[in-house]
Amino acid sequence: MNEPPNKIWGNGINLSGLWSTDPMFFTYNDEIGGWWHSDGNTSIEKLGVYVVKSKNVYTFSSTNKREVLIWTKGVIAALDMMKRWASYDA
Numbered sequence: 001m002n003e004p005p006n007k008i009w010g011n012g013i014n015l016s017g018l019w020s021t022d023p024m025f026f027t028y029n030d031e032i033g034g035w036w037h038s039d040g041n042t043s044i045e046k047l048g049v050y051v052v053k054s055k056n057v058y059t060f061s062s063t064n065k066r067e068v069l070i071w072t073k074g075v076i077a078a079l080d081m082m083k084r085w086a087s088y089d090a
Helices: 065-086
Strands: 007-014 023-029 032-035 050-051 059-061
Touching: 007 065, 059 065
Parallel strands: none
Antiparallel strands: 007 023, 007 059, 023 032, 050 059
8 A cells, every 4th residue: 555645735624614725734644544734723534535524524635735726716716606696685
């Protein structure tokens, strides 16, 4: 089995909103079996798109910061569209 990359970029969204408007840097931790952010409040379990249903969390991660930036901008655009639709008065 391949060793997981030591450092990745990632971001996530939960019921409180997007974790960050910019890609976040995560470091692999053997104890948790995933990557953690230095803020101590966020972690990522798997590379790519991952859904943690029990926590209502969606994450995206990659070794490529640009891929995470594109995903993050897409989430921001989707949230902005939903805000506009929610405030639409027919």
